[in-house]
Amino acid sequence: MKVVGLKELDAALGEIGKAAAKAVLKRVGLKALEPVADAARSIAPDDPETQGNDLRTSIGVGSKLSRNQAREKKSAIKAGEEKFFAEVYAGTGPLPQAHLQEFGAKGDPPQPFMRPAWDGNKTRVLDTIKSDLGAEIMKTAKRQAARRAKLAAKG
16 A cells, blocks of 8 residues: 655654654554454455464464565566565465465465455555544653653753
């Protein structure tokens, strides 16, 4: 997802510094995507025969990609796709059957779980970002100001 035209947000994030801004965006993004992961877990087909490779339990929210996903992303960036400042993901772990369930395969019809989870929660995701991002930036700015004041008082 890409949001364009938020100059005030960019300025506020710039005031708290790069590392803090990245942490704020990740915190808010992870929280906002949790309902998508919950919905996907409830929709995903359950196969009791896949011991240890259960699709439902592999669904999560995070900012790290599996080794294969990271390799694919690196190839995409080299191909000219844009690299983003902060990224979070909702989806399955590195299970080979995940995309086959979502999109189907020859002889096996699709059983989508991620797309319906996103479609049913995208407004909620955006509302969470809208309501929480400003507050998180303010909390971070206050913590930084308190830390600077404490250091100034000491020295």
